[in-house]
Amino acid sequence: MTMTVDQFLERDLTTTVGQPLRVAVYSRIAEGIRGHVFPLGSALPRETELGASLGVSRTVVREALMLLEEDGLIVTRRGIGRFVATSIPRVGLEELRPFEQALSDGDRAVSVRPVEFTMQPTTDFVSNKLALDLAANTWFRESVIEQDGEPIAIVQEHFPAGRYLSDVSPAIAENLQAAAEAPATLLAELIERIGPVFGSGVCQIAVNVAGSSRAKLLDLGANDPVLILTQTAELDGTPIYLAKCIVSSRVGHLSVVQASQA
Incomplete structure (x- = not known):
C-alpha cells in the first residue's frame, strides 16, 4: 500500500x-x-x-x-x-543507511550475498561499541556486496542477543532471524520490514590492508589496501547496531555531501 x-x-x-x-x-x-x-x-x-x-x-x-x-x-x-528538484544529488556517507545503498553508483547492479549468521560471545571490540558486558552474546551476520557479480565489499553486522536486544526493541528482536535470510544487509531488510530503525548513528573511516581471510572473499591480495567503515547506531540513546564494511578499491570514490552551517 x-x-x-x-x-x-x-x-x-x-x-x-x-x-x-x-x-x-x-x-x-x-x-x-x-x-x-x-x-x-x-x-x-x-x-x-x-x-x-x-x-x-x-x-x-x-x-x-x-x-x-x-x-x-x-x-x-x-x-x-x-x-x-527534477534530479537530486546522490547521497553519500552522511546519512545512516544500508551499505549496499551507500556503495551503489546507480548505474550498475548491486547485490548482497549472505555468508554467515550466528550467535557468538561478545568481543572487546563489540562490547565497547555496543556498551555490553563481556558475558553477553551477540548476533553476527557477514555478507558480501557484489557489483555486477564482482565482490566489492564485506559487511559484518552485530546486534545484541536475548534481553539486551528485546528490551530495547521487541520489533527488531522479532524480525531479526527472518531478516537474516534475505539477500540484503540486516539493516536494509529491517527497514523494509518495520520502517526506519534508528534515530542516529556514527560512521568512522580508516584505511587498512585486506588480510588473508577477507582477501579471499574480495578476490584481493592480502596486502591490498581497503577502506574500513565502522558504523554504530542507537535507538532511544542505546547503541544496538554495529557494522563494519570492508571496501575494495574497485568501488572508486565514496561521497560525503557537505552543506554550510545553518
Missing part, C-alpha cells in the same frame, strides 16, 4: 538529544523526496501546511526548507512556490 503525503508527514518526528527540530523536519522531507512520496519536479505543500502536518512552527519549516534548497533537493520558483 502506497503511503500518501498526509500519512507520511503525520508520522511522529524522531529527534535525538541536542538535535535542532529543523534537522528532524529536514530529514523527514528529504526521506520523502528520496522515497518518491514527493515525486521529482512536484510542488511541495506550503509552509503552513507542512507545519500543521508535522506539528512544528512555520519558522522551523522555513529553516528546514532552506537547508533542503542548499543541498539541492528542492528549488524555489519566485511567486509560485517550492518544488522538488
Whole structure:
C-alpha cells in the first residue's frame, strides 16, 4: 500500500538529544523526496501546511526548507512556490543507511550475498561499541556486496542477543532471524520490514590492508589496501547496531555531501 503525503508527514518526528527540530523536519522531507512520496519536479505543500502536518512552527519549516534548497533537493520558483528538484544529488556517507545503498553508483547492479549468521560471545571490540558486558552474546551476520557479480565489499553486522536486544526493541528482536535470510544487509531488510530503525548513528573511516581471510572473499591480495567503515547506531540513546564494511578499491570514490552551517 502506497503511503500518501498526509500519512507520511503525520508520522511522529524522531529527534535525538541536542538535535535542532529543523534537522528532524529536514530529514523527514528529504526521506520523502528520496522515497518518491514527493515525486521529482512536484510542488511541495506550503509552509503552513507542512507545519500543521508535522506539528512544528512555520519558522522551523522555513529553516528546514532552506537547508533542503542548499543541498539541492528542492528549488524555489519566485511567486509560485517550492518544488522538488527534477534530479537530486546522490547521497553519500552522511546519512545512516544500508551499505549496499551507500556503495551503489546507480548505474550498475548491486547485490548482497549472505555468508554467515550466528550467535557468538561478545568481543572487546563489540562490547565497547555496543556498551555490553563481556558475558553477553551477540548476533553476527557477514555478507558480501557484489557489483555486477564482482565482490566489492564485506559487511559484518552485530546486534545484541536475548534481553539486551528485546528490551530495547521487541520489533527488531522479532524480525531479526527472518531478516537474516534475505539477500540484503540486516539493516536494509529491517527497514523494509518495520520502517526506519534508528534515530542516529556514527560512521568512522580508516584505511587498512585486506588480510588473508577477507582477501579471499574480495578476490584481493592480502596486502591490498581497503577502506574500513565502522558504523554504530542507537535507538532511544542505546547503541544496538554495529557494522563494519570492508571496501575494495574497485568501488572508486565514496561521497560525503557537505552543506554550510545553518
